[in-house]
Amino acid sequence: MKKIWLVVLFLGFTSLCFADVTAEIIGKDIDTNGNIIVKTQYKIDGIEVQSNYPQLGGKYYWVTRYSIQNFANMDATQVQARIDKDIKAYGEQLILKPFREQLRVDLKTANQNLFNGDLLKDIIGHKTTVETATMIIDKNFDGIVDTEIIAKSDGSKIEKDYIIYIIP
Numbered sequence: 001m002k003k004i005w006l007v008v009l010f011l012g013f014t015s016l017c018f019a020d021v022t023a024e025i026i027g028k029d030i031d032t033n034g035n036i037i038v039k040t041q042y043k044i045d046g047i048e049v050q051s052n053y054p055q056l057g058g059k060y061y062w063v064t065r066y067s068i069q070n071f072a073n074m075d076a077t078q079v080q081a082r083i084d085k086d087i088k089a090y091g092e093q094l095i096l097k098p099f100r101e102q103l104r105v106d107l108k109t110a111n112q113n114l115f116n117g118d119l120l121k122d123i124i125g126h127k128t129t130v131e132t133a134t135m136i137i138d139k140n141f142d143g144i145v146d147t148e149i150i151a152k153s154d155g156s157k158i159e160k161d162y163i164i165y166i167i168p
Contacts, residue, residue: 020045021091025083027056035065040087044094062090072143136162 027039039061042049051060064086071079114120131153139147148162 021094022046023087023091025087026059026061031065035067038064038066038083040064040090042091042094049094064090068141069138069143072138072141 022043024041025038026041029037029039031037039053039056040063041059041061048060049062051062053061053063055061064083066083070082074082133151135149135151136145137147137149138145145164146162148160150158150160152158
C-alpha cells in the first residue's frame, strides 16, 4: 500500500512539471507612450497562459515593449531574432515559475530570520540624503549611448558626452 501512495505522489508531482512552452506573435501596436508593442500568446503543454490584458481574437497575450533604440542598425532578420530572443527568455521564466515559487517561500523564511536577528535592530531613525541622480542615454537614437545627464534636486541638470573606452 505504501508503494502505491508513493507512485501516486510521484505522478502528481511530475504532472506539475512542464514539457514545453510555445509562443505565437498574434499582434503588434503602439502604446500610449509611443513604444512598439509585440503581443505574444504563450501556451504551456498546449494550455494557454492567461494574462490581464484584454483578449485579442479570443486569445490571451503578453506584451513586450520596444523602442527604436532596441532595433538600431538592424535589418528585418535581426529584428526578428531580437524579438525571438525576448520571447524565449519569457518562455524560460514560465518554465521556472514553480521553482521560483519555492525559492520565494524559502526567501520569505530567511527574511523573517534576518528581521528577527541583530542586523536590523539599529536602522530606525537612520537618514540619507540624495542630491543628484545620473542617467546615461542615447540622445540621437542611433543605438549608441552618448550622453550622461546628472540631475540635481534643485531642478538643474548637467549634460556631458558619455564616452566608452574599449581596451583591446
